[in-house]
Amino acid sequence: MRQTTLSVALEVEPVSVDRLSALIDSVKCQEEDPASGYAEKYGRLQAGVPVLHFMSMSVFPSADYDPVFVIEANFDGPPGVFWGQMEATLGPQLRAMLRCCKKPANRDGPLFVAVTSPDSRYPVAPYFAARSLRPSAFHHGNRGLDRGRILDEGRLFLATRKALAQPDPAAPNPYRLMPAARIHTELRAALKSAFPWLEQPASVRISLAERIGDWLRVAGFLFLVLVGLSIPGMIVAFISPWPRFLVLFGIAAVLIYLGLYRMRAPLAGKGAPTRSGGLTIESLSFQNDLTSLAHPVTLTIGVLLFLGIYGVVASVIATWLGIAVTGYWFDKLWWPSFRVVALGLLSGVFFTLPAIVLWLRWLELRDSSQDAPPLNPELLREMARREDRIAQNHMGSLVLVKPGVLRMALFRAGHLGLGLIVRATATEERHAQNVRLDFIEKAHGGLTLAWGSGIGFPPTRFLVLDGASHGRQFKAWARHSMTVTRFWFSAYKDYTVDQIERHARIADGLRKPTLTPKEAAEWARDL
Amino acid sequence: MSATAGRDVLRPPANGFKAWLTACLMAYVPLGFRVLRTIRPILRFGNTIVVTRYDDVREVFLNDAAFRVPYKDKLDIIMGGHPFFLSMDETPEYRRDTAAMRLVVRPADITERLAGEVERRAEHIVANAKGHLEIVDSLVRRVTFEVLGAYFGIPDPPGEDLRVWATRLFEFQFADPGSDPALRREVDTIAPALRAHINGLIEKRRASGSFSDDVLGRCLAMHAQGVPGFSDDQIRSALMGFIVGGPPQPPMVVPQALEQLLRRPEALAGAQRAARADSNELLACYIFEAMRFDPLAPALPRTATRDSTIAAGTRRAAAVPRGATVYVAFSSAMMDQRRLPDPHLFNPRRLPHEYIHFGYGLHTCFGIHMNQALLPLMLKPLLKRPGLRRAPGRSGYLSKRGAFADRLHVEYE
Numbered sequence: 001m002r003q004t005t006l007s008v009a010l011e012v013e014p015v016s017v018d019r020l021s022a023l024i025d026s027v028k029c030q031e032e033d034p035a036s037g038y039a040e041k042y043g044r045l046q047a048g049v050p051v052l053h054f055m056s057m058s059v060f061p062s063a064d065y066d067p068v069f070v071i072e073a074n075f076d077g078p079p080g081v082f083w084g085q086m087e088a089t090l091g092p093q094l095r096a097m098l099r100c101c102k103k104p105a106n107r108d109g110p111l112f113v114a115v116t117s118p119d120s121r122y123p124v125a126p127y128f129a130a131r132s133l134r135p136s137a138f139h140h141g142n143r144g145l146d147r148g149r150i151l152d153e154g155r156l157f158l159a160t161r162k163a164l165a166q167p168d169p170a171a172p173n174p175y176r177l178m179p180a181a182r183i184h185t186e187l188r189a190a191l192k193s194a195f196p197w198l199e200q201p202a203s204v205r206i207s208l209a210e211r212i213g214d215w216l217r218v219a220g221f222l223f224l225v226l227v228g229l230s231i232p233g234m235i236v237a238f239i240s241p242w243p244r245f246l247v248l249f250g251i252a253a254v255l256i257y258l259g260l261y262r263m264r265a266p267l268a269g270k271g272a273p274t275r276s277g278g279l280t281i282e283s284l285s286f287q288n289d290l291t292s293l294a295h296p297v298t299l300t301i302g303v304l305l306f307l308g309i310y311g312v313v314a315s316v317i318a319t320w321l322g323i324a325v326t327g328y329w330f331d332k333l334w335w336p337s338f339r340v341v342a343l344g345l346l347s348g349v350f351f352t353l354p355a356i357v358l359w360l361r362w363l364e365l366r367d368s369s370q371d372a373p374p375l376n377p378e379l380l381r382e383m384a385r386r387e388d389r390i391a392q393n394h395m396g397s398l399v400l401v402k403p404g405v406l407r408m409a410l411f412r413a414g415h416l417g418l419g420l421i422v423r424a425t426a427t428e429e430r431h432a433q434n435v436r437l438d439f440i441e442k443a444h445g446g447l448t449l450a451w452g453s454g455i456g457f458p459p460t461r462f463l464v465l466d467g468a469s470h471g472r473q474f475k476a477w478a479r480h481s482m483t484v485t486r487f488w489f490s491a492y493k494d495y496t497v498d499q500i501e502r503h504a505r506i507a508d509g510l511r512k513p514t515l516t517p518k519e520a521a522e523w524a525r526d527l
Numbered sequence: 528m529s530a531t532a533g534r535d536v537l538r539p540p541a542n543g544f545k546a547w548l549t550a551c552l553m554a555y556v557p558l559g560f561r562v563l564r565t566i567r568p569i570l571r572f573g574n575t576i577v578v579t580r581y582d583d584v585r586e587v588f589l590n591d592a593a594f595r596v597p598y599k600d601k602l603d604i605i606m607g608g609h610p611f612f613l614s615m616d617e618t619p620e621y622r623r624d625t626a627a628m629r630l631v632v633r634p635a636d637i638t639e640r641l642a643g644e645v646e647r648r649a650e651h652i653v654a655n656a657k658g659h660l661e662i663v664d665s666l667v668r669r670v671t672f673e674v675l676g677a678y679f680g681i682p683d684p685p686g687e688d689l690r691v692w693a694t695r696l697f698e699f700q701f702a703d704p705g706s707d708p709a710l711r712r713e714v715d716t717i718a719p720a721l722r723a724h725i726n727g728l729i730e731k732r733r734a735s736g737s738f739s740d741d742v743l744g745r746c747l748a749m750h751a752q753g754v755p756g757f758s759d760d761q762i763r764s765a766l767m768g769f770i771v772g773g774p775p776q777p778p779m780v781v782p783q784a785l786e787q788l789l790r791r792p793e794a795l796a797g798a799q800r801a802a803r804a805d806s807n808e809l810l811a812c813y814i815f816e817a818m819r820f821d822p823l824a825p826a827l828p829r830t831a832t833r834d835s836t837i838a839a840g841t842r843r844a845a846a847v848p849r850g851a852t853v854y855v856a857f858s859s860a861m862m863d864q865r866r867l868p869d870p871h872l873f874n875p876r877r878l879p880h881e882y883i884h885f886g887y888g889l890h891t892c893f894g895i896h897m898n899q900a901l902l903p904l905m906l907k908p909l910l911k912r913p914g915l916r917r918a919p920g921r922s923g924y925l926s927k928r929g930a931f932a933d934r935l936h937v938e939y940e
C-alpha cells in the first residue's frame with residue numbers, strides 16, 4: 001500500500017491565533033478524554049480515520065510573518081480518502097479552525113469562502129485537498145507497511161512474548177532448549193488460530209513498479225541536473241572548436257579550483273572537527289558487498305554507466321531538436337549534437353559544478369548567522385513538557401530560506417533530489433542503508449545540508465560542513481525555529497521504526513510454514 | 528373500488544420498446560455515472576442537473592435552503608392537502624412535526640419490540656418454506672408489513688391489502704416521473720380510502736377507550752394530553768407518511784442486497800458466518816455494503832429555490848438557475864473513489880460516512896435507525912441456513928419491475 005505524506009500550511013488571521021490554538025487544544029482534550037465513549041485515548045481518530053499513521057497540528061508564530069497553521073499527515077492511500085475520513089471525524093472542528101485562517105489570494109479563495117461562510121455546510125475536504133502540499137523530501141521509516149498490518153504485527157509480537165514466556169519460574173523455559181526451526185514450528189502452531197492471516201502471504205511492501213518508478217524519478221532528476229550543469233558549456237561548444245573549448249574550460253576550471261582552495265578554510269573560530277559530515281571511508285569501502293552502491297567499484301561503474309546513458313539520450317533529444325529547427329536529417333546532425341552534449345557534460349562536471357560551489361562558498365563567507373537567537377523560555381518549557389512522553393516525538397520547525405537565486409535553486413533542487421534518493425535507496429540492503437541513515441539522519445552533515453539554507457543557521461562550509469556541528473548554537477537555532485506541536489496523533493505510539501521492522505520480520509517468518517535451519521536461526525534472533 | 532386483497536402487489540410490468548429500452552439503460556447507469564464523475568461530474572441539460580461526486584451530492588443534500596425536496600404536489604394529493612414533513616423546508620412546523628413523531632417512534636422500540644419480532648417472523652417463514660423461498664414478496668415484504676403495520680397500529684383495511692395501497696402510493700410519490708394517468712386514477716381512489724381507513728382507526732380506538740401501545744395509540748395519548756403536533760389530521764398524515772414512505776422500501780433493497788451477495792461467494796460466506804455467529808453488527812456491515820452495489824435508486828430529486836452554485840470555488844463549479852431540477856446521484860457518490868477507498872471492492876469494513884443509503888441532511892430517512900437494525904435481520908434466518916443458493920433457472924436471479932424488485936427465488940437445506 002502506498003503511503004502518502006502531505007502538509008497543509010495556512011496563514012492565520014493574527015487576531016484569531018489564540019482561538020485557533022484553543023480549538024486545536026480542545027480536539028486534543030476530546031481525544032484524550034476518558035469519558036469520550038472510546039475505550040482508549042485517541043479512539044475516535046483511530047476508528048474514524050483508519051488510514052492515518054501520524055498527524056500533527058501546530059501554529060507557528062513569527063516576528064516576520066503572520067502565524068502559520070501547519071497540519072502534517074502521513075497515511076495510507078490517496079489524499080481524497082484521507083480528507084473524507086477526516087471530515088467525517090473532525091468536520092466541524094476543522095471548519096472552525098479554517099475560520100481562523102486567512103482567505104487565500106489565489107484561486108482557492110472562492111472555495112475558502114464557500115467553506116467558511118456563516119452557516120456553511122459545504123464540505124471541508126475539498127479545501128484541505130486543494131491546499132495540501134507534497135513535501136519535496138520525506139522519508140517513511142516503515143515503507144510499504146500499511147497501518148492495519150503494523151498494528152496486526154504488533155499484536156502478533158505481543159502474543160509471541162506471551163507464548164515464549166516461562167510458564168513456571170522454577171522450571172527452565174522449554175523454548176530455551178529447542179532449535180530455532182522447532183521454535184518456529186511450535187510458535188506458528190500456537191498462534192495460527194488467533195492470527196489466521198498468518199496463512200496468507202503478506203502483500204508486497206514495495207512493488208516492482210513502484211521501485212522502478214523511484215529509480216526512474218532519480219534518473220530523471222539527475223538527468224535534468226546534468227542538463228542544467230551542461231548549459232553554459234553547450235552554448236560555448238556551438239561556436240568553439242573542441243580543442244579550443246577544452247583549453248578554455250580547462251583554464252577556467254583550474255582558476256575555480258584555485259579559488260576553492262583559497263576559500264576552503266572555515267571562518268575564523270567557526271571550524272568544526274567533523275570533516276566528512278558522516279560519509280566515512282568505512283561506509284564507502286571495498287568491504288561492502290559488490291552488489292551494493294556503497295562499494296566503490298560498483299559506484300564508479302554505476303556513475304560511468306549513467307553518464308554514458310545520459311550522453312546518448314541527451315544526444316538523441318538534441319538531434320531531434322536539431323532536426324526540428326534546421327530541417328537536416330539524423331546523419332548530418334547526430335555527431336555535432338553528440339559533440340555538444342559531451343563537451344557540455346565535461347564542462348558541467350568539471351567547471352559548472354565547481355563554479356556553483358565556489359559561488360556558494362563565496363556566499364557562505366558572507367552569510368550572517370544568529371548566534372544567540374531569542375528563546376522564549378515559556379515556549380521551551382511547553383515543548384519539553386510534550387516531548388519524550390511516547391516512543392516518538394514530533395518536531396516542527398519553520399525557517400526562512402536565505403535570499404538569492406542560488407540559495408533558492410539549491411534549496412529546492414537539493415530537497416527534491418535528496419528526497420528522491422533517500423526514497424529509492426531505502427530499499428537497498430543494510431550497509432547501503434547505513435550510509436544513508438548516518439548521512440541524512442544522524443550526522444551533522446545531513447542536518448547542515450537539509451537546514452543550512454535557513455536564515456541565521458550557524459556558518460556552513462561547502463553546504464555540509466561546520467553548521468550543525470556547532471552543537472549548542474545549532475540547538476538554540478533549531479529550538480528558536482520550532483514551536484509547540486499542539487496536536488500529535490500516532491496510530492502506534494509505542495513502537496519505534498526499528499521495533500516495527502522487527503515485528504515485520506517475525507511475522508514474515510511465521511507466515512512461512514517451514515524455515516531452513518539457517519533462516520530459522522536468523523529469524524529467531526528477533527524473538 | 529376493486530378489492531386489492533390477493534392481487535399482485537406491483538402493477539403489471541410495462542411492455543413494449545420503451546420499457547425494454549428503459550430496463551437496458553438502467554443497467555448502464557452505474558457505468559454512466561462512472562464516466563460522468565470523471566469527465567462531467569455536474570451534468571446539465573436544459574433545466575436539469577445531475578450531480579455525481581460524493582462531495583457535491585453531500586453539498587446539495589445539506590443545502591436544503593437552496594435545493595428543496597420536490598414532493599409537495601403529489602404529497603398533497605395523497606394527504607388530501609394536509610401537510611407532512613417530508614415536503615417541508617426547515618421551518619418551525621418541520622421541527623415541531625418531526626419532534627412530535629420522535630416522541631412516539633422511540634429508539635428503544637427497535638431493540639425492545641421490533642428486532643426480535645422481525646427475526647422471529649423471518650425465521651418462521653424460512654422454516655416453513657421447506658428449502659425453497661421467494662425473497663421479495665414472501666419473505667421481506669411480508670415481514671416488513673406485518674411487523675411495521677402492527678407497530679404503527681395500521682392493520683389491513685377490510686377486504687383490502689395494505690401492501691398494495693402503500694406500494695401504489697409510494698410509486699406515485701417517488702417512482703412515477705412520467706406521471707402515469709393510470710396510476711393517478713388508482714391513487715385517486717386509494718389515497719382517500721387510506722385516509723378514511725386511518726380516520727376510522729382513530730375513531731375506533733377513541734371509542735374503545737384503550738389506546739394500546741403502538742404508534743397510533745401513543746399519538747392518541749399525546750393528543751389527549753394536549754401535546755402540540757397531535758391533531759387528528761397531523762396523526763393521520765404522519766401515519767400515512769410512514770406507511771407510504773417506509774414499508775414499500777425494504778422489499779426493494781433487501782432482495783437487491785441478497786442478489787449482490789449471491790454474486791459474490793466470498794461476501795455471501797462472510798455474511799453467513801456473521802449470521803451464524805449472531806453478530807448482528809457485522810451482518811449489517813455485509814448487507815449495507817451489498818446494498819451499495821444496487822441501492823434504492825440512482826438519484827433523488829431536488830428543486831432549486833434560487834440561483835446558486837454547486838461546487839463553488841472548484842473547477843467543476845456549476846451555476847444552477849432557480850427552478851432547475853437537480854438529480855442527486857447518491858448511488859454514484861457511494862462509488863466515488865475520490866472519497867471511498869477502492870469503491871469497486873466489496874469491503875464490509877467501511878466507515879459509516881461512506882454510505883448514503885437513507886438520504887442525507889434535513890430529509891434523512893426518519894426510519895434510518897430502524898432500517899439499520901431491521902434490514903439485516905430480515906435475511907438473518909435465511910443466511911443461517913446451510914446450502915443457500917440461487918433457485919435453478921431464471922427465477923434464481925433477481926428480476927425487477929420498473930423501480931421495484933420483483934422476484935428472487937432461492938434454495939437451501
Ligand code: HEM
Pocket residue numbers: 596612613614625768769772773774776777780823827828884885886887889890891892893894895897898902
Ligand atoms: C429500506 C428502507 C428505507 C429506505 C431505503 C429509505 C430511504 C429514504 C430516503 C432516501 C429518504 C430521503 C428522501 C429524500 O431526501 O428525498 C427517506 C426519507 C424518509 N423516510 Fe425512509 N427509507 C426506508 C424506510 C423507512 C421507514 C421504515 C420509515 C418509517 C418510519 C421511513 C420514513 C421516512 C420518512 C418519514 C422520510 C422523510 C424524512 C424527512 O423528510 O425528514 N423510511 N427515506
